[in-house]
Amino acid sequence: MAERRIIDARGSFCPGPLMELIAGMKMANVGEELEVLSSDKGSATDVPEWIKKVGHELLGTREENGVWHIVVKKAK
Amino acid sequence: MRILIIGGGMGGTILANNLARRLTTELKSGKARITMLSASDKHMYQPGLLYLAVGRITPDELYRDQASLLEPGIEFHVDPVTEFHLDKNEVLTRGGKTHAYDVLVIATGSRMVPESIPGLAENCETFYTEETALKMFKRLRAFEGGRVVITVGVPHKCPMAPLEITFMLHDYFKDRGILDKVKLHYTYPIGRTHSLENVAKWATPEFDRLGITYETLFNMKEVDGENKILKSEEGSEVPYDLLIAIPAHKGMEVIEKNGLGQNGWIPTHRHQLNMEGRTNVFVLGDTTNLPISKAGSTAHFEADTLGENIAAMVKMGTPVRDYDGKVFCFIEAGKDRATYAMFNYQNPPDPKAPTKAVHWFKMAYNKLYWVSARGLL
Numbered sequence A: 001m002a003e004r005r006i007i008d009a010r011g012s013f014c015p016g017p018l019m020e021l022i023a024g025m026k027m028a029n030v031g032e033e034l035e036v037l038s039s040d041k042g043s044a045t046d047v048p049e050w051i052k053k054v055g056h057e058l059l060g061t062r063e064e065n066g067v068w069h070i071v072v073k074k075a076k
Numbered sequence B: 001m002r003i004l005i006i007g008g009g010m011g012g013t014i015l016a017n018n019l020a021r022r023l024t025t026e027l028k029s030g031k032a033r034i035t036m037l038s039a040s041d042k043h044m045y046q047p048g049l050l051y052l053a054v055g056r057i058t059p060d061e062l063y064r065d066q067a068s069l070l071e072p073g074i075e076f077h078v079d080p081v082t083e084f085h086l087d088k089n090e091v092l093t094r095g096g097k098t099h100a101y102d103v104l105v106i107a108t109g110s111r112m113v114p115e116s117i118p119g120l121a122e123n124c125e126t127f128y129t130e131e132t133a134l135k136m137f138k139r140l141r142a143f144e145g146g147r148v149v150i151t152v153g154v155p156h157k158c159p160m161a162p163l164e165i166t167f168m169l170h171d172y173f174k175d176r177g178i179l180d181k182v183k184l185h186y187t188y189p190i191g192r193t194h195s196l197e198n199v200a201k202w203a204t205p206e207f208d209r210l211g212i213t214y215e216t217l218f219n220m221k222e223v224d225g226e227n228k229i230l231k232s233e234e235g236s237e238v239p240y241d242l243l244i245a246i247p248a249h250k251g252m253e254v255i256e257k258n259g260l261g262q263n264g265w266i267p268t269h270r271h272q273l274n275m276e277g278r279t280n281v282f283v284l285g286d287t288t289n290l291p292i293s294k295a296g297s298t299a300h301f302e303a304d305t306l307g308e309n310i311a312a313m314v315k316m317g318t319p320v321r322d323y324d325g326k327v328f329c330f331i332e333a334g335k336d337r338a339t340y341a342m343f344n345y346q347n348p349p350d351p352k353a354p355t356k357a358v359h360w361f362k363m364a365y366n367k368l369y370w371v372s373a374r375g376l377l
């Protein structure tokens, strides 16, 4: 499996984790997995909300020591 | 120590001046040398473009001669870099010169890429260059009413520009007495009207009060210029008569071409500001891949940290402090009111309600910038 693209958006208030993910998605290839690291708990809801709306795939969400890891797959 | 700075914009200029002042003795004795390579002999105050787009300043007010902003002792050449040979500690320029260095700083900035969205470049107005800002203003002057859509790409420099241009357009049309014929509609990529939650908290009711409509979770996909429709990745369609865009950005082509970072964003250590995997290459301003605002103030605070660190490397062989992610942004809330946001990696901003005083401070800063670029403020 190709290496997962890590988007380290810890401590990002502006533009913020979701914006970082949107930018990261543009650089990724279809089928590629991306893992967003966020220190903002809001990401656990707003990232999945956007993923669903656009039609990408959510692979998982977990919290580790105050950092949310949200794994998604670029679907189109 | 040969310090080579690539880019004479906000970050590069503030850093070069900061270093020149810290290293006066070393520059005189030849222990240190500062060279700057840039792509232009002019320095543009980019935030001024926002005012140019609504006819509040003229283009000449945006520029100073780059050489006039630099401390004596800094060697300055207008000769853009075409190749980076990091393993050999050398860069090659368009003029065919090779510059060797001990410490390299890359501060080449970013640029909009409207061509990344089909139909956008041909059908939108924008203000991220002098030429486009002037064109936008001429279009505004001729506009007699209709649906004005403001749309935002990711990533872009100046996170406040989407809100600022919207409020400024509102006041522009109001001043022309045609506000009743204009419908302003704002779109934004994430689920609120601004990435900063507290900014969105005052901007949204402000939009409601002014009758500005908005759609969030809206990422541009394509523009159908014939039917004047903007389409989003999320599946919605927005009709427009006048489309104002803040297109997505990339770093400079030379960065990507040389394999320093995808889309021109260089992987950068968030505290030390060195390029990942390199101890003598530092990155500053828009071209980093850091998850913070691409803003002049970011470049400024990073330059302050790097100035201290590189000078310390010359004097005692080690950097002395970490960059804490500090950003400070003014936010124009129309033609005569403004607020500001300040934050770092640890602390979120808490912007207050806009006031006239902050607006006038921003107007003063637009002039004071030239002092700031010299590293004096």
Ligand SMILES: Cc1cc2nc3c(=O)[nH]c(=O)nc-3n(C[C@H](O)[C@H](O)[C@H](O)COP(=O)(O)OP(=O)(O)OC[C@H]3O[C@@H](n4cnc5c(N)ncnc54)[C@H](O)[C@@H]3O)c2cc1C
Pocket (backbone or CB within 6 Å): B006, B007, B008, B009, B010, B011, B012, B037, B038, B039, B040, B045, B046, B047, B048, B049, B050, B079, B080, B081, B082, B107, B108, B109, B110, B127, B128, B129, B157, B158, B161, B252, B254, B284, B285, B286, B287, B294, B295, B296, B297, B298, B299, B328, B329, B330
């Ligand atoms: C409309 C607008 C409004 C803005 N408003 C604000 C604001 O209110 N507040 C704020 O903080 N920021 C604002 N900004 C953002 C701010 O201007 C940028 O974030 C800032 O200029 C970034 O600094 P930099 O040094 O990274 O890049 P720049 O200042 O863009 O400088 C890049 C330099 O690199 C040089 N260069 C390019 N290619 C090469 C090469 N190959 N070799 C050598 N040199 C090269 C260029 O000539 C230039 O001198 C605004 C920007 C715009 C466009």
